[in-house]
Amino acid sequence: MPKYFFVFLVFIFCIPTTQAQEYFKTQKGNKVLTKTQLDERIKNLNDKAKNNTFVVTTSYTIVNTMERNDSIIHIIKYEFESAPGRNEKLYTLEHKAFPDFRLRNLAGKKVTAKDLKGKVTFINLWFVDCVPCRREMPILNKLQEKYKDKVDFRSITFDSKEEVTTFLKTNTYNFDHLVSAKSFLKNDLGVKAYPKIIIVNTDGIVEYIGPGIPPTFNKQTKEVKDFTEKDLEYLEVILNKLLQ
Numbered sequence: 001m002p003k004y005f006f007v008f009l010v011f012i013f014c015i016p017t018t019q020a021q022e023y024f025k026t027q028k029g030n031k032v033l034t035k036t037q038l039d040e041r042i043k044n045l046n047d048k049a050k051n052n053t054f055v056v057t058t059s060y061t062i063v064n065t066m067e068r069n070d071s072i073i074h075i076i077k078y079e080f081e082s083a084p085g086r087n088e089k090l091y092t093l094e095h096k097a098f099p100d101f102r103l104r105n106l107a108g109k110k111v112t113a114k115d116l117k118g119k120v121t122f123i124n125l126w127f128v129d130c131v132p133c134r135r136e137m138p139i140l141n142k143l144q145e146k147y148k149d150k151v152d153f154r155s156i157t158f159d160s161k162e163e164v165t166t167f168l169k170t171n172t173y174n175f176d177h178l179v180s181a182k183s184f185l186k187n188d189l190g191v192k193a194y195p196k197i198i199i200v201n202t203d204g205i206v207e208y209i210g211p212g213i214p215p216t217f218n219k220q221t222k223e224v225k226d227f228t229e230k231d232l233e234y235l236e237v238i239l240n241k242l243l244q
Contacts, residue, residue: 020067021071022034022074023072025076026076027063038060042060057081058078058079058080059079060077062074063076089189090189090196091209092190093206094208098116098206099184099188103180104180105179106164117204120152120242122143122144122151122153122198122239123156124140124153124154124156124196124197125191125196125197128167133212136195138172140153140175142232143235144175155173155177155178158186159179195211196212197235199242201242207238
């Protein structure tokens, strides 16, 4: 083999292999991150959101890729998905007796935990200025109309009798409203976010605790869709099982 050919082979096999470095940035942002930095940022955002009443999960999708010299730059779009957290004291009451209370409804009648026994009870926790609470009232009224002969529908709010009475002059909400319950909601139930739904069986045991009816969004307009009776199906499954 000629000497110059041997040297050429050595030269070929001694060339170090290089791989283009990947970077990530948003379309409008100026900061460029490595994959390690991006993963760390996502992790920090998700860890920080774990303590919130609503847990927000952050992820990203690559919408475009560019090559510059020996670098690959991915243009990304952050995506956020929120879900109710279960870190409130309220959720520890699941499968336990509903806490004792003494509250009054709009008619001034005293209601206690004993009044929840003997019939399945659907409880909605809300307050007058709560936008998500108000949004779900029309569909909750439909649920109440369907089950009113079999299920007690009660609401509990920290608002006063006067505030709720004024609200109902221009809004329809066909529940039995227990008012001025600030201490009970905060200390006994440990509620931090509204609305909430609680379903209690005939023995006064809490069978279900959850947020208000989950909203759905129009992906194009990013607006909240109106509730339909289909959104009630998961609640009807619970009620029907308890009524068997």
